Amino acid sequence: MMAQQYTWLHIGLGSFQRAHQAWYLNELIKSGDDAWAIAAGNIRNDSEHTIEALLAQNGEYVLETVSPHDEREYEVIRSIKKPIRWQADLAPLIEEGAAENTKVIAFTVTEAGYYLDSRYHLDQDNPSIQADLKGGHETIYGIIAKILKKRMQLADGNVTLLCCDNVRHNGERFHDGLVEFLTLTGHLDVIDWLKDHATTPNTMVDRIVPRPAEDLPARIQQQTGRIDQAPVMGETFIQWVIEDNFKDNVRPALEKVGVQLVDSVIPYEEAKIRVLNVPHAAIAWAGTLQGELFIHDSTLNERVRQAAYDYVTQDVIPSLGDNGIDLPQYRDVVLERFTNPHIKDTNQRVAADGFSKIPAQIQPTLIERYRSGARPEATALLPALFFVFMEQWHEGRLPYTYQDGILDEAAVHAMYQSADPVKVFAQDKALFGELADNADFEALLREKIEEARTFLIF
Known part of the structure; x- marks a missing residue:
């Protein structure tokens, strides 16, 4: 049978x-x-x-x-x-x-x-x-x-x-x-x-x-x-x-x-999204600004790697707490995986869909750190890097085509052509939720965008 x-x-x-x-x-x-x-x-x-x-x-x-x-x-x-x-x-x-x-x-x-x-x-x-x-x-x-x-x-x-x-x-x-x-x-x-x-x-x-x-x-x-x-x-x-x-x-x-x-995926899911997916995107944005085309080169760029490391260490690990996963070890394993030169993963692939990644993957850590009384400086650098990355897209200076399933090209161009692009970005509820009304978050984002601009080499 x-x-x-x-x-x-x-x-x-x-x-x-x-x-x-x-x-x-x-x-x-x-x-x-x-x-x-x-x-x-x-x-x-x-x-x-x-x-x-x-x-x-x-x-x-x-x-x-x-x-x-x-x-x-x-x-x-x-x-x-x-x-x-x-x-x-x-x-x-x-x-x-x-x-x-x-x-x-x-x-x-x-x-x-x-x-x-x-x-x-x-x-x-x-x-x-x-x-x-x-x-x-x-x-x-x-x-x-x-x-x-x-x-x-x-x-x-x-x-x-x-x-x-x-x-x-x-x-x-x-x-x-x-x-x-x-x-x-x-x-x-x-x-x-x-x-x-x-x-x-x-x-x-x-x-x-x-x-x-x-x-x-x-x-x-x-x-x-x-x-x-x-x-x-x-x-x-x-x-x-x-x-x-x-x-x-x-x-x-x-x-x-x-x-x-x-029984529950949540501990694994949170660790993976915050410790792997978010640093991956951030490394792609920052690495692109540094003139790199591949993820392994970007991760081996000490300044880019440090930004990802600090984000996990200073904000993610305190946010997730003791969830049964050795988060420092997971962080180190992930960053080592990103240095694999034989995969030849591109910054273009990983940088994609930033307008979905910020609200889904980065916003929760920002909000949790604010609610705990901390100022999420390391995490705020990540959307700041994306802002400068997209500024390059707006000016036609990215070294590759940016791919994003929900990109509203007219709205993004209008943002960078406005009197205060950072204000428009910081107050975007679709990206930042409740933080769009937070004056300190806007101020922090301004600080971090200035820092992110120093990554730009072209």
């Missing part, structure tokens, strides 16, 4: 998913557990070259991992059994999501892809959200709403919706955004169904995965003999922590391959 076969649908078939979740599922398959297979596709038509390459290779590709000491390993990943071609109505993706044997729908759409404001409500002014409120499917909410509508017709439509992005309390934030979206579109029946038939666990994901280097296919062919048009690379380090709240407990046996299934 053949064992039950399940599908894990992943929306957002990018390098990170293929070097992270797909690797874990591949480990299960290697162990002899082949009950789960991945189907994957995209909401947007921007990665079809990868899809076509995967289809031509039977879904297989090579993952290269590399340590800071240039220890490289090559592995064929075979867990993506069904790459899904993009089409305008997303019908193949919706059909896969609505299949009864699809029991997990996971997604990686980046922080900006949740379109949440500083109060974690949907940004209804965003054109993509507006399009989806009118029946479109440009966002994760639009596509999931259409999938759930179809799943309601199944005899067993129960499903786990698994957010795999660096959003704090990501499962809860996605759930609340989805419910708000369904309310605005009048799909109250889907909201009622959601309560009994789906879960949205919180997760924490971690592996540095740069855009594949141009010479990666040639290196893989030389090392393995395989011709691969869709390889990926990542650092050796990998971690995945998931709140063990899968619907009906139907899930792969991920704990057998190193995934941490826990």
Whole structure:
């Protein structure tokens, strides 16, 4: 008798998913557990070259991992059994999501892809959200709403919706955004169904995965003999922590391959966001101002590294307190990971989406330090660096194209053309929440922007 076969649908078939979740599922398959297979596709038509390459290779590709000491390993990943071609109505993706044997729908759409404001409500002014409120499917909410509508017709439509992005309390934030979206579109029946038939666990994901280097296919062919048009690379380090709240407990046996299934993700999530994600972005902004193009060069720049180190040491560790994680050790491990010269992670990739990262990842530390009676000088330097970084963007002087899913170009240009750009920046509630009304915070930001300007060498 053949064992039950399940599908894990992943929306957002990018390098990170293929070097992270797909690797874990591949480990299960290697162990002899082949009950789960991945189907994957995209909401947007921007990665079809990868899809076509995967289809031509039977879904297989090579993952290269590399340590800071240039220890490289090559592995064929075979867990993506069904790459899904993009089409305008997303019908193949919706059909896969609505299949009864699809029991997990996971997604990686980046922080900006949740379109949440500083109060974690949907940004209804965003054109993509507006399009989806009118029946479109440009966002994760639009596509999931259409999938759930179809799943309601199944005899067993129960499903786990698994957010795999660096959003704090990501499962809860996605759930609340989805419910708000369904309310605005009048799909109250889907909201009622959601309560009994789906879960949205919180997760924490971690592996540095740069855009594949141009010479990666040639290196893989030389090392393995395989011709691969869709390889990926990542650092050796990998971690995945998931709140063990899968619907009906139907899930792969991920704990057998190193995934941490826990009651609460929060301690891991907070440590990762504040000790890894925030310094990563800050190093990219500051390193760019210092004329660097790669994360490892920027981290090896003593002044840039010190800014990241001071932020964690002076503000994050006091904010998080004793959360069961050795935070000083974690800080040092993270900064060492950033110095890996073989990953060749770019400042351009990591600097992206600053307008989402500041409210989601930096604002909480600023607010907590103020509430505790401390003046968060080390943390305030980070948005100050972003201000100077974006000033260079405004003047057309960045060495690369800045990418941001919620960038309002006209508003940013208007800010720098105003009589007092720092005031406009400091009083932006979308970025700084309650601190937008704090006179001392504005004064602190002015001080730190002057300091940030001294990083600028071009």
